[in-house]
Every structure is written in C-alpha cells, then in structure tokens.
Amino acid sequence: MHFALRASLLTLACMVSAAHGATDPPLRLTTSALETESCEHAKLGALDTYATSLDAALHESLDGKTPIVMSKFAATNAGSFALLQWRLLSRLDATSRATLSAAHGATLCWLLSNREPLETFLDSGDVEGNRWNEATRILCEIVDKDPRAREGLALRIAIATALVFSTPVNAMAAGAVIDPITRYEAYKQWDADGVLFATFRDLSAWELRYVVGSWSTDEDLVWARANIKPELKQRDKVGDGAHMLAYNATNKNGVSVQAGSKFYDDKPMTLPVMLEYGGVCGAISRFGTSMSQAFGVPAMPIGQPGHCAFLWQKEPHAWSINNDVSGWAESGCHDGIQMTWGQPAWLMPLMQQAQGVPKKFHAAETLRACAMFAPENARAVILADACAQCPQHFGAWQDRMEAMQKDAKGATSAKWKEAMKQAAAGLAKHPMAYGALLAKAEPALLDAKSTPAARRSFAVKSAHTLAVMVNAGADAGLVSFALQAILVREAEAMAPEAATAARALVKGEDAKSAVVPLALAVKIIEMSLAASNEFDIAPSGPAHDAWISCVRRLINGIAWQAPLRKDGLRRIENLIAALMKANRGGDARGIADFITQAASATKDAAFEAEAIAYRASLN
Numbered sequence: 001m002h003f004a005l006r007a008s009l010l011t012l013a014c015m016v017s018a019a020h021g022a023t024d025p026p027l028r029l030t031t032s033a034l035e036t037e038s039c040e041h042a043k044l045g046a047l048d049t050y051a052t053s054l055d056a057a058l059h060e061s062l063d064g065k066t067p068i069v070m071s072k073f074a075a076t077n078a079g080s081f082a083l084l085q086w087r088l089l090s091r092l093d094a095t096s097r098a099t100l101s102a103a104h105g106a107t108l109c110w111l112l113s114n115r116e117p118l119e120t121f122l123d124s125g126d127v128e129g130n131r132w133n134e135a136t137r138i139l140c141e142i143v144d145k146d147p148r149a150r151e152g153l154a155l156r157i158a159i160a161t162a163l164v165f166s167t168p169v170n171a172m173a174a175g176a177v178i179d180p181i182t183r184y185e186a187y188k189q190w191d192a193d194g195v196l197f198a199t200f201r202d203l204s205a206w207e208l209r210y211v212v213g214s215w216s217t218d219e220d221l222v223w224a225r226a227n228i229k230p231e232l233k234q235r236d237k238v239g240d241g242a243h244m245l246a247y248n249a250t251n252k253n254g255v256s257v258q259a260g261s262k263f264y265d266d267k268p269m270t271l272p273v274m275l276e277y278g279g280v281c282g283a284i285s286r287f288g289t290s291m292s293q294a295f296g297v298p299a300m301p302i303g304q305p306g307h308c309a310f311l312w313q314k315e316p317h318a319w320s321i322n323n324d325v326s327g328w329a330e331s332g333c334h335d336g337i338q339m340t341w342g343q344p345a346w347l348m349p350l351m352q353q354a355q356g357v358p359k360k361f362h363a364a365e366t367l368r369a370c371a372m373f374a375p376e377n378a379r380a381v382i383l384a385d386a387c388a389q390c391p392q393h394f395g396a397w398q399d400r401m402e403a404m405q406k407d408a409k410g411a412t413s414a415k416w417k418e419a420m421k422q423a424a425a426g427l428a429k430h431p432m433a434y435g436a437l438l439a440k441a442e443p444a445l446l447d448a449k450s451t452p453a454a455r456r457s458f459a460v461k462s463a464h465t466l467a468v469m470v471n472a473g474a475d476a477g478l479v480s481f482a483l484q485a486i487l488v489r490e491a492e493a494m495a496p497e498a499a500t501a502a503r504a505l506v507k508g509e510d511a512k513s514a515v516v517p518l519a520l521a522v523k524i525i526e527m528s529l530a531a532s533n534e535f536d537i538a539p540s541g542p543a544h545d546a547w548i549s550c551v552r553r554l555i556n557g558i559a560w561q562a563p564l565r566k567d568g569l570r571r572i573e574n575l576i577a578a579l580m581k582a583n584r585g586g587d588a589r590g591i592a593d594f595i596t597q598a599a600s601a602t603k604d605a606a607f608e609a610e611a612i613a614y615r616a617s618l619n
Helices: 002-023 031-043 047-062 067-075 077-089 094-113 115-122 132-145 152-164 180-193 198-202 205-212 218-227 238-244 257-264 271-277 281-294 347-355 358-371 376-389 394-406 413-426 431-445 452-471 476-494 496-507 518-535 542-560 562-581 585-602 605-616
Strands: 299-304 307-315 318-322
Touching (some): 067 376, 077 115, 132 180, 218 281, 238 318, 271 281, 281 299, 347 394, 358 394, 376 394, 394 413, 476 496, 476 518, 496 542, 518 562, 542 562, 585 605
Antiparallel strands (some): 299 307
C-alpha cells in the first residue's frame, strides 16, 4: 500500500514537472522569483527542471556581455543569488537532483531559497571527489531530523559534518564507518553540556570540519576528556596531549609497530589501548589530533618525509604544527583528510586567512562561478576581480593563471607582470603559494630559450620579492623552499642535458655520480649565491635564517659533485672573506662550519682535511 502510494506521488510529481516546464515563462532573475521558483520546484520533485531553467536564464543574462558587466551582475543581490543556486545545482547530477528533491523537497526548498545556509554550505571548502550529491543528502537528513540545524552553530556543525562525511569516515578503533548524524548530535550535545572549550562556538563551518571529522569514536572522545592530564586541559596545551603516549617501536613482547594490529595484540586501536601500548610518530600524532578534537579544537594529522606530525589550532584560528620534524614546507595532507586547493600543509593557514572575511571569500567564489559563463578570452578579467576581492583566495588565483595561459594573445607579458605583482602583495605571508603561481607565470615572463644571464636576473628578482615577504614576517622555512623551487627550475633550464645533477646542486643533494659541466655549474652557483644573498638583509631573524638555509644547501650541493668543488667553494670562500671584512665573523665561521660538515658527509678524507684546515684559519 505504502509502495503504491509513493509510486503514485512520484508519478504525479513527474507529471507536474513536465507540465511546469512546458508552460512556465522563462525564469526571471530576481531575488523573489529565485526564492519562490526554487522552493516550488524542490517541493514538486522537479529540481532538474529548475536547474535547466536557471542555467538558461544565466546564459541569457551573461552571454555576450563584457567582463565588467558580468562582474557587476555578480555583485547584485539577484545575480549573486542566482549564481549561488547554480553553483550547487550544477554540482549535483540529474539523478541526484531528482532523488534529493523527491526525498527532501521541503528541506531543499529551505536550502535553495535562503542565502545564508546555502552560502555557508558552498563556501566552506572543497568536497573530496566532488561528492556534492552525498554532502547534500547528509545535510538534508540532519536538518530533517533536527530543524534547529537551520541556523547558528548547529547549522555550522551540520554543514561541516555533511562536507566531511560525504566520503565515509572510518574509526581508527575497528575501521567501522562513523555515522554522520550521530557525530553531529554528539558535538551538539557536548557543546550544550559545556564540556568543549568555549572557542568551539566561534569556529566557522570550514574549521569545524577538522573537529567533527575525528577518526576517534564518540566513546573515545569522551574518554579523552576524562583522561587527559589535568595540566593539559587548557586551550593552548591540549594538543600536547600527544606526548602522553610513550614512544615505543616495539611492544613488551618485541612485536614491531610495523606489524599493525599485532603490535596492539589485535586489540582495537582505541585511545586507551594506544596509551597503554605507546607507538611511534603516527600513533602519537593521531592521539594528539584526537585529544584536540575531543575538546572542540580543530586538528588533523599531516605527513612529513618519513614522519607523521599534526596540525592543530594552538591559538584560535591559527594553525601550528605539533610533533614536528620537517616544518611547514615539507608537510602535506595525510591520507583520509580533505583539504581545499591542494595537498601542501601550508594551504591551511592560507585558507584560514581567506576565510577570515566571509563576505570577501564569498564574493570571490561568486566571481569564479560567473567566469565560467564567459568566453576564454574574458575569464581572466573577471578572475582578477575575484583575486582583488579576496587576495588570499588561492583557488581564484589558480583559475586566473589558467585563464591567462589559455588566452595566449590577450595575456601579454605586461599583464602577467601585473598579476604577479598583485599576487606578491596579496600572498605576502604565503611565499609557497606565490612561488606556485610564479611557476605558472614563468613561461610568459621568461622565454624557454632565455640566456643564463636572463635566468639569473629572473631568479634574483624573484628572490628579492621573497626577501620582502620574509622581512615582513613570512615563515623563513617556507621562503627558503620557495626560492629553492625557483632555483631548481632555472638550473634545470640552464643545464638541460644535466638536469638531474643541476637539481641536486641547487637542492644540496647527492647527485649519484652525475655532474653538471663546469662552465654551466659556475653560472648556476653564482645565480644561487646572488639570489640567496637577497635574503641577507638583517643580522638575525627570519630573513637571516632563510639566507643561511639557502647557502648551506648550495654548499652541500657543491660538495657532492667533486669536479665542482674547487671553483664552487672558491665562491663560497669569497663570501666568507667579505663577511670577515664586514666584521661578521660569526656568520663567516658558521658558513665555514657548513663546508666542514658537507666534506665529512662525502667521506672524502682529503676534502675533509682541507675543510678543517680552512675552518681553523678563521679562528
């Protein structure tokens, strides 16, 4: 009986949908029409029809218009709302639009006709695998069950849960899938009970993703709050709960941690079991992540070379690395974690800054959507507006670079230079992001057949830009690695037949018997020194640290390629002599120490003896 009734209702909805599409006038792009029509179609199970009408109406309004007119359209209430609805509906496939509107018509009516929840849903980061069908379904199910999830903190928790759990989240303990609705209810109740830190209530939906997405079960999170050391039960210390875990590579029976569950005697990897058995970096970082999340603090494990660390908000809205070995530059997204814009860990502070002014972030997102309706030769102009609205919106920058690459005729060298000037200003605290964009711009700024002198000039100018960033407070490690990436590209282009050795020379790695021809090597070394010396602008501080790091890498690279040592290290010695003359003996001797250490690493006794003698001459 129930099946027959549901079938009849679906048939009726389809008939109404068909009739609606056949007789309705074109959709008017006014706020009231968008609210009314989207709601009506959602309730009738005719969302697919509405999506088609909306797309047609947007094309009618935007096709053939200039970029300036299109950007103005995106800034109007009706235009931005139409693009907002389009952003969601275009991400849902036709089958899901029909299924969702049939099952959750009333909730979809609310979502599509109300700007705030729709904006928060779409502006809170990417969804892994573009699984927006699943994210929308989960959000509708949460709101269906709890109408209070339509606003405030409950709405942000619901949206965060829907976005994260669009890809199933498995518990560490036994691998079972964590139920998203149960997780939403748990955090909502814990907040009501007052067991989370007060800062939980100030988190955005994007930040909440890294709380509700915990790999620990609800039971484990309750255990964490009850068993954390009392002195760590503070907002700025909870992440240090990671170090409650003993570092044990083997258990008491000698079973290696690499044996997986056997290390835990085949017990589920719950937090109390982890505390009992200890573990290595992975267990320690997961434990610290869960301890943070148990109190409502965003956290996530990250990968480093041969190591696992974790990010957490040691201070509200500010990310720090705990259990760190390699720093920001060499940290990346861990398997099973969703990030926006890419995999490097440095994207998290960048996204945090971009999210800091929601209206600006939303304006950039709206312009990104608007640009999709523009012809290829007009998109870059609209996307430039998006970057101006939210200069830390890396997604807008990526889209802009791609549009400029496709518009080879319109994107002149002058326009590329202007874009990178704007990027340097907007991304002043994010040198790796700037460097990633510079890599895309380089072909337009520097011809592939450029001379070594031109490449050196490009590297030095780029280093100067990075030096301004580090002097203004950008992380020294990130600046150093950003310059390394630039030098690697230029070195490989200068010595294409010995690209592997050229890369190793700049990165300070063992070239494994490969050697750059001496004439080219000298040019690469001089380029690297000149670029690195752009950071030598203060006797101490982040810029000085970045300079020392770059010089040390170059010394290591020279040391590994024996035929280059004489000419290469002579240039380093010239630098040391200049420092001694400038009464900077500490820096001079420190760099000489690097030569000694590099010589020792090569296991070349004669080379090491020479390095030691040279260092002694500076005392």
